[in-house]
Amino acid sequence: MANVTININGADYSGDVEPRLLLTHFIRDTAELTGTHTGCDTTSCGACTVLIDGVPIKSCTMFAVQANGKKIQTVEGLANGAALHPIQEAFREKHGLQCGFCTPGMMLTSVAFLKKNPNPTEEEIRWAISGNLCRCTGYVNIVEAIQYAGEKMRESA
């Protein structure tokens, strides 16, 4: 067992974990933050995407021990109190989801992407989210939501 402390959305979560515990399970079961979804469990779908020190990674493909001492942001860390993050507002406004399973990962990927590229083309957006699969929407509204969030974030920057 290894004792790990991981900062998630500004709060420290500690636990004695087996090295084989995946980060996605630490987030969901130890920290009880179930907004992060474990989808394919094979590094394909991106539903489990979280930001580690600001960089999107698939939390099903990293051990919790590797995140010891690191800062993680999950979907629960996007809103500021009752105020939605622009990406959340955009997904609601543009109907960027149907079942919602891919949405947390999709939004975290988008937030990191919009920081690097605040005014992306449609092609750049589609490229950026190519590691996050959605089986409902056909992506059209997701792309529009990310464009909308980009506008909002540029206005407030």
Place this chain on the structure above:
Amino acid sequence: MIPAQFQYAAPASIADALALLQSNPDAKILSGGQSLIPLMKFRLAQPAMVVDINNIADLDYIREADGWLKIGALTRESALEDSTLVREKYPLLYETTLNVADPIVRNRATLAGNLAHADPANDHPATMLAYRAQVVATGAGGNRTIAIDDFFTGLFSTALASDEILTEVQIPAPKTNSGGAYMKLERKVGDFATAGVAVQLNLDAAGSIEQIGIAFTNVGLQAIRGARSEAALRGTSGNAVAVEAAAKFAQEDCEPNADLRGSVEYKRNLVRVLTTRAISSALAKARGA
């Protein structure tokens, strides 16, 4: 899916990592983990110990020195993708990186890991063959350099000893009038190649092909050098007849298996087509077009 149990160590120095590898012959090195962790979850790999090298400083760099592009063991694919130097001067490497898995995986995955894992479906092995790259293996006795043609020894097998770490990849700095291209067909983003072809070449003052490297991805037990395709083009102007001959040799010299991605005949023809396109693209870049 839960991997089998293992001991975990995250040493802060190469010396400590080497000591762990020496006392644990069954250990595996964890860098990006984007191949190793899935293998462990499927229990295709069950190492007794995982030596995580992510805490070792000074292994994350991209720099040119002594006529080589040097890339550290912890340099992520995304760093290659974002590098102006790589994009402008090493188009073959840049195009290959863009074809590895997906953008999220590339934030963790490393070039060195892609080579050390030696999956015939990985994209960088063929590219390194085309570049005539070399790798640095660090062991208890110090560093040794391994030419890429001697590195891959079979399916998931390399010349690395169990107590060595691949610490650096070295790619020859391209000569003037150089060009390269990577062509891959995949069914969807993140899929392994149905087939891939890497080409790197340079032209002499008269415009003839001086040096050329051609290699194939996922059409054999390891990445395959297209030696006859290279010979068919070397010294020529890269005219249509020479390109067609090189592509025909590629079709014959690859060794694909039939699977869900296609039949043997289909894959051989695909290698022919991709070889033609990769040569054209590399030539266009070398001519400054």
